[in-house]
Amino acid sequence: MxxxxxxxxxxxxxxxxxxxxxxxxxxxxxxxxxxxxxxxxxxxRGELRRPDDTVVDGxxxxxxxxxxxxxxxxxxxxxxxxxxxxxxxxxxxxxxxxxxxxxxxxxxxxxxxxxxxxxxxxxxxxxxxxxxxxxxxxxxxxxxxxxxxxxxxxxxxxxxxxxxxxxxxxxxxxxxxxxxxxxxxxxxxxxxxxxxxxxxxxxxxxxxxxxxxxxxxxxxxxxxxxxxxxxxxxxxxxxxxxxxxxxxxxxxxxxxxxxxLPHDAVATTPMKREAPRVPFGSLVERNFIAPGSIVCDKSRRLFATVSPDGTLICGAKRGSIHKLGAMLTNAPSCNGWTFWHVDRDGELVPLDALRAESQAQESTENVAAAQPEGQEMTDISDLPNERSAIAG
Amino acid sequence: MxxxxxxxxxxxxxxxxxxxxxxxxxxxxxxxxxxxxxxxxxxxRGELRRPDDTVVDGxxxxxxxxxxxxxxxxxxxxxxxxxxxxxxxxxxxxxxxxxxxxxxxxxxxxxxxxxxxxxxxxxxxxxxxxxxxxxxxxxxxxxxxxxxxxxxxxxxxxxxxxxxxxxxxxxxxxxxxxxxxxxxxxxxxxxxxxxxxxxxxxxxxxxxxxxxxxxxxxxxxxxxxxxxxxxxxxxxxxxxxxxxxxxxxxxxxxxxxxxxLPHDAVATTPMKREAPRVPFGSLVERNFIAPGSIVCDKSRRLFATVSPDGTLICGAKRGSIHKLGAMLTNAPSCNGWTFWHVDRDGELVPLDALRAESQAQESTENVAAAQPEGQEMTDISDLPNERSAIAG
DNA sequence: AGGCGAATTGAATCGACTG
DNA sequence: CCAGTCGATTCAATTCGCC
Known part of the structure; x- marks a missing residue:
């Protein structure tokens, strides 16, 4: 900032x-x-001072x-x-x-x-x-x-x-x-x-x-x-x-x-908003979830098929994971990451978990390539040494 | 007034x-x-939705x-x-x-x-x-x-x-x-x-x-x-x-x-009196037990009336649930929580049970308001005004 | 009847980004 | 500036419903 x-x-x-x-x-x-x-x-009483430091009569x-x-x-x-x-x-x-x-x-x-x-x-x-x-x-x-x-x-x-x-x-x-x-x-x-x-x-x-x-x-x-x-x-x-x-x-x-404090000690729990955005399509692309896979909602009432471009298909309806979730539930909006799940050995796993897995893998792959987003490492261990001067 | x-x-x-x-x-x-x-x-500015997409009735x-x-x-x-x-x-x-x-x-x-x-x-x-x-x-x-x-x-x-x-x-x-x-x-x-x-x-x-x-x-x-x-x-x-x-x-x-409430039930504690040692008053305040209620001992021989500030009244005697119990039984001390009961559909329920019910509803955090050690309520009536309480 | 899980709800100034 | 899209986000207490 x-x-x-x-x-x-x-x-x-x-x-x-x-x-x-x-x-x-x-x-x-x-x-x-x-x-x-x-x-x-x-x-x-008697201690109120005006901005010019004169005392107001009490x-x-x-x-x-x-x-x-x-x-x-x-x-x-x-x-x-x-x-x-x-x-x-x-x-x-x-x-x-x-x-x-x-x-x-x-x-x-x-x-x-x-x-x-x-x-x-x-x-x-x-x-x-x-x-x-x-x-x-x-x-x-x-x-x-x-x-x-x-x-x-x-x-x-x-x-x-x-x-x-x-x-x-x-x-x-x-x-x-x-x-x-x-x-x-x-x-x-x-x-x-x-x-x-x-x-x-x-x-x-x-x-x-x-x-x-x-x-x-x-x-x-x-x-x-x-x-x-x-x-x-x-x-x-x-x-x-x-x-x-x-x-x-x-x-x-x-x-x-x-x-x-050490740099890593002042890093607070990150906000999800600040995490780099991973489009659902890239998960398909990278085969974390294969085209043709079936996804469903938490209660296994709604099902959809993953298409190669990262959209979901349910009957005649087609759209992004968010949009299709919203359409099928008649909701104004929907977070497809948490709405849709895949069945893994009988257990439902939200897409959000797949995304986390993909991000974890990506970060280990890129461990050699340095800088995190937006945090330019100018040397800030240089709190400019205490010139705490008295001005005024 | x-x-x-x-x-x-x-x-x-x-x-x-x-x-x-x-x-x-x-x-x-x-x-x-x-x-x-x-x-x-x-x-x-607009409608507010919960994470589950329900609308808040504002x-x-x-x-x-x-x-x-x-x-x-x-x-x-x-x-x-x-x-x-x-x-x-x-x-x-x-x-x-x-x-x-x-x-x-x-x-x-x-x-x-x-x-x-x-x-x-x-x-x-x-x-x-x-x-x-x-x-x-x-x-x-x-x-x-x-x-x-x-x-x-x-x-x-x-x-x-x-x-x-x-x-x-x-x-x-x-x-x-x-x-x-x-x-x-x-x-x-x-x-x-x-x-x-x-x-x-x-x-x-x-x-x-x-x-x-x-x-x-x-x-x-x-x-x-x-x-x-x-x-x-x-x-x-x-x-x-x-x-x-x-x-x-x-x-x-x-x-x-x-x-x-009965007249004697709304008379609050006069100045300078012995106070109860337990927050029985909060039960009264939250209407777990109403002011004016009658409490009695296990054998139904002694009766007292609950006042709005959490003291009990029996004839001319008044005091905390503990103190009044001790007074009436000529005992040096008394645990009012187990001594006094309320009649609930013919069955006697100890105040301790009421307290447990109320605590089930209330967070423990509220207890933190205790008087700090060494800050006794001595009569230091000569401190100027109420601004003494602003340090910090 | 009772116990457990689901559902409901409350004075709320309640997105961010891209094109 | 607007429209469209993406997607982040809930706690305590009570009441209801089912078994």
Whole structure:
């Protein structure tokens, strides 16, 4: 997914500066995925900052409350607009927040033309209790996952997510612990360096689900660099933006200490969509299934004959494995690979299994001929050594 | 909480009409709690088929159609403004939605001056899968719980919620099944009467958490009357508004068939009490054993009444199934699961058997909500606001 | 009656590619 | 942009039907 303009990007760096200002310097359509953990200043009286870093007066009359919300909305619209400009057409964005800010973010995402794909609930295994017994324990945060637009052909590594979840579809509620222990960055006094450092497991799932190796991942509020560190570990490229010098410095050191996983370790379960296409005719051609063979459906009620050109014949009807299956069942469509079977020693084997066998044989035949499809082996063990410069 | 104006209200009725128009006729500040399940503004592009080629019966009703986001926002602002006028100063509102609409609703709630107390995630035990493998399984819906304003002294039945949840604070993520089976209203052809009927267990928890007996509960989108029916069962007063004649008629019949629980059965746990050590409350909530049910010991000499929060009542004594068993037998301890029985067709069945039946229905995953070690509920009432719960 | 397997169903923004 | 074709894709809970 990463392409020409990528070389103009300050890749694999933590940039110090205001996120909107820094984003304005980056080229449009250059980023595959964005993960953002913006400040949620609502309800924190006196601490709300405008985009220009001035503090909003915290008074509790209605007018001022409105100005708080409006200021936060302006801030949100500013950085989300830039984010959308930087995102490739088929890229996706993740934004995490709590009930204080996530509703405003979600509404503005929609207003700007983003197309929400899921809202994901991070259920915390160890949340902080509600000390005063006045509310439910606030035990989750919400992430919004959205495509740049309604017609984006976004990436979702369905099989990888399914494999990660005991071979059932990954749900929209994720149960993960808070960032604690050795993972939590601390200052000289043993105090946590950042108040809301996100757990690596969360970013792991985010990146594995919606990015590919070598994709460019942007984090406009990089904090202590969890996104960047996980991107490096998973062999994605990253750009982090962080305003606070202490956080930026900590993030740079953290990323430097991170080692990319071996190439084969970051290859996730492939999606069938990405496998090279094998037409049924080639199976006939290569005699995995002989012309004149009889195929049938699972219940042995429908039968058809394989013709030499890879079509099936049933009485007067003739068509591709898909088309004939659809015709005979009066369905609008049909996957002939799984619909039709051959009888092998009394047992029905789907055509899909024959295809897999043919592909396995082909790959062993071609083992000497190198490159897999579309994965040019430019030396990417070269995460350009840590020039994680401080800009801005 | 209910007071003088309540008598002017059309109490315990389902009113047929447009929700905003009907609400305009009701007096200000007359309602203790609102539960609203507004249209979600789904934007479905075509029919959806399962992998087996059957068609999903989705929501295609006119009431869910809006021309654009702005129209949905206007609609939302209109009914929420009226809702706020009707709400008492210390009242609270619940609104349920999905990612299609909940962000707009949350933002408008805040704009209108409501004060969000929690966002609650309803995790569905049996959601519809994602058939095309293009997204995460959409396995939850979101409820926003908000007070009329920042300074409301709202009701939260903390101890009742804790009792209902294994003597641990109730979290913001609730694991409950969809409305199916006998609870689901059907038309003459056995088809679901309403596409989005909510489960009674959801309303049970909502009403027990945030209302008291005799409180006035308003549902502006009453549908098939789940809110009204549960309000009647729990001896709250209700006003339902429903525009569709078929739904309104069904709701009226449903409420008529509903019987209020005995007075002592709806009195939830007072503050500061001994809590049960087992999640007996979840059996009550899911109606495996109804509040007001009588349980007895094996020899039918001791009897007790089940209350909605999962405690037992015997005369002036009240406690968990274990504690009350111990009290009544003067024993130091007692396993309430095997001590107490329900009479099922003349045969005594131990609560343990009911628990086994319920567990057969519920995933074990739900148990994960336990209090972490070392995070005791000491009375640290001096932590600022509720924002303490956002670390992570 | 009971047990087992098949069938049904649920608030869903649910293709990709070629010509 | 449209039409045609290829072909990837489902989980939990309940209810029905058969033996």
């Amino acid at each position: 990463s392409g020409a303009t990528a070389m103009e990007l300050p890749l694999d760096q933590i940039l110090r500066g205001e996120c909107v200002e820094v984003m304005r310097m980056l080229p449009s359509g250059s980023v595959d995925c964005i993960f953002a953990d913006p400040p949620y200043n609502l309800q924190l 008074v509790d009359d209605d007018w001022d409350k409105f100005s708080d919300l409006a200021a936060y909305d302006r801030f949100t619209r500013d950085w989300l607009s830039e984010a959308r400009r930087l995102l490739r057409k088929d890229g996706t964005i993740w934004v995490i927040g709590s009930y204080h800010n996530i509703f405003r973010i979600g509404a503005i995402l929609q207003d700007l033309g983003f197309w929400i794909l899921n809202d994901i609930v991070w259920r915390k295994s160890n949340p902080m209790p509600n000390f005063r017994g006045r509310r439910f324990t606030n035990a989750h945060e919400t992430m919004i996952w959205a495509a740049r637009g309604q017609d984006s052909r976004y990436r979702f590594n369905y099989q990888a997510m399914k494999a990660l979840n005991d071979d059932v579809q990954m749900r929209s509620d994720w149960y993960l612990p808070l960032c604690t222990g050795g993972e939590r960055l601390r200052n000289g006094h043993g105090l946590k360096l950042h108040p809301t450092q996100k757990p690596e497991s969360l970013l792991h799932r985010v990146l594995v689900s919606s990015t590919a190796a070598d994709d460019v991942v942007l984090d406009p509020f990089a904090g202590t660099g969890t996104t960047a560190a996980m991107a490096k570990r998973l062999r994605r490229r990253f750009i982090g933006i962080e305003r606070h010098p202490d956080y930026a410095e900590a993030a740079i050191g953290r990323v430097r200490r991170e080692t990319p | 209910s007071g003088a104006t309540a008598m002017e209200l059309p109490l315990d009725q389902i009113l047929r009409g447009e929700c905003v128009e009907v609400m305009r006729m009701l007096p200000s500040g007359s309602v203790d709690c609102i539960f609203a399940d507004p249209p979600y503004n789904l934007q479905l 929501v295609d009703d006119d009431w869910d159609k809006f021309s654009d986001l702005a129209a949905y926002d206007r609609f939302t602002r209109d009914w929420l403004s009226e809702a706020r006028r009707l709400l008492r100063k210390d009242g609270t509102i619940w609104v349920i939605g999905s990612y299609h609409n909940i962000f707009r609703i949350g933002a408008i709630l805040q704009d209108l001056g409501f004060w969000i107390l929690n966002d609650i995630v309803w995790r569905k035990s049996n959601p519809m899968p994602n058939f095309r493998g293009r997204r995460f399984t959409n396995a939850h819906e979101t409820m926003i719980w908000a007070a009329r304003g920042q300074d409301s002294r709202y009701r939260f039945n903390y101890q009742a919620m804790k009792a209902l949840n294994d003597d641990v604070q109730m979290r913001s993520d609730w694991y409950l099944p969809l409305c199916t089976g006998g609870e689901r209203l059907r038309n003459g052809h056995g088809l679901k009467l309403h596409p989005t009927q909510k489960p009674e267990s959801l309303l049970h928890r909502v009403l027990v958490s945030s209302t008291a007996a005799d409180d006035v509960v308003l549902d502006p989108f009453a549908g098939t009357g789940t809110t009204a029916a549960m309000a009647k069962r729990l001896r709250r007063r209700f006003i339902g508004i429903e525009r569709h004649p078929d739904y309104a008629e069904a709701a009226i019949g449903r409420v008529r068939r509903e019987t209020p």
